[in-house]
Amino acid sequence: MKASVFYGKDDIRFEEVQKPVINDNEILIKLKACGLCGTDIHKVLEESVSKGTVLGHEFAGEVVETGKNVSSFSIGDRVTGGIHVPCFTCDQCSRGHYTLCPEFKKTNIHPGGFSEYIKIPVEHVRHLLYKIPEELSYSEASLAEPVACCIHGQKAVNIHPGDRVLIMGAGPIGLIHAQLLKKQLVKEVVITDVSDHRLNNAHAFGADTIINTAENNLRDYIQENGHPGFDIVIIAAGVSALLPEAMNVLKRGGTVVCFSPFTINPDVTIDAGMFFHDEKSIVGTYSVSPYEFEEALLAIQNGVINTEVLITHEMPLSDLGEAIQLTQKKNENVLKIVLKN
Template structure:
């Protein structure tokens, strides 16, 4: 069933038509290009950036969504979804490593492959990156029944990895990028601020890299309980009195590496103050453009502050960690919804306690 023989067809798409207002619309999908595959989308995870678009119309300080009828008819506006997996239903003429029926995880960002950053191996920073479900470059997302994607950015899932786990490889790669850039290794003591999906996955990646202890803070008791379940050694309420002293008492000293995963400016300062001289603070979450920062503390202690923007060359490693059992993503799944229930899925996620909410546009066995 070659993709280039398929006619255009209509499909259901969940479209954000206004703040906190998702509705199903019909949009057409073309046959895949010669280097693409067409997928039956099975699982889509709701990301923090999706939630920001849903609740505020903007994410990460980038482009504000245009909810006018003209904007909605442009084909992109409001079509979110980048944490996704699916089943190959047709292949382009030049695709040889995938076939109909293969279950795959999508790496949502497709770089230009030709600029200096791409050629140096840091394609996540490509200025021409086409990242699906992003208002920045107006590329439609995968919160729909079917989706075309470049085949070289689709990774075949082994039988041991579920489609739900396949969709969760994307946020796992963010955490893996953070732990890799911070150079977490055997015996290190790690602090993670924020026990949302990225914070918990960062804890998992740190443990997989050999960290001796992981300490996590959060404001939500249920998330701290989940942190204990996935292997965190110490958990603390983020608003407790004298948090810094309590953090240091966990391991008897400051931390080798700290990861800011909640997007709260005060939490970043806590990370800086909780990190030992010569250590590393890695900023993973999106923060306001301008924040008060204890830079002098970082300078005086030679604490390196590094950033993370998505990930690069990490999908095979993330998949290996999950398929080998070194990282178990299943405990992070809070609830699953159908595409028709997309609005309810976002409302459920907005309650604050769920870790990972997944929308299933098509059943795994559905290939039409």
């Protein structure tokens, strides 16, 4: 079979790799669609993974082979799922911190979503593989993982009807967050970014207000509108400098959700007095547990997520390198790219 294999940021090869062989408890799927995630892009551009790695985790495909002990899925089933499975029994799992389970990152699909065939291990078959509703396309179903991650992130904080929420970052993740928030009857969703191309899409995803922070000051917006700050701030861009800014525009008693990884220059300075005097909070959220996938599929199925506008490009699996380059063109209207097989 073939896969798009990483060798360097300018060297991704669509080449022959060994087709996975399953055991009696596993499943083999033929990939139909795999979303290009921001983490995939960062891993390639920062060359933070080993040569020979096959990335991709937002997959959807068709079951083409099942182990003899597998009874919950059949050949021909359309499926999607995640890549990491917790043990459900350790100290972290017992407290609901499934993504912090020591076994979580040890589990994975093989070789990765950007390949023609994927082996689904027994843990995933049991806990993290879901049948795709008939009315959803494979491309739409590939959005289940990022939508589930956003649901997981919003569960980390108490969101109330009437809240004012700021989303920092108008990429696909920020836009998914906005759509989920509007269904929770928040009073206002403000999305910020430094790209007009991204911000121009935000109203279609539920943003009440868009602000280009390269040209406008968030504090000025708050003062002009006479409110005490945002109840919730979701940082949906991996820029560490956004954290102090988020704390400064946060309402007393509010919470900042650090959704995106701060991989570059993560050290920042925050006025620690805000934690005591203003009871402001910061929470981190990572990945997704098995419990959010069904919610994500329902959100897509019920039209909460505007998949038609969100998916701006569908490209062949062989064009992974070109897809990543496309995301770096600032004047292109690029939101979600889905690679298809």
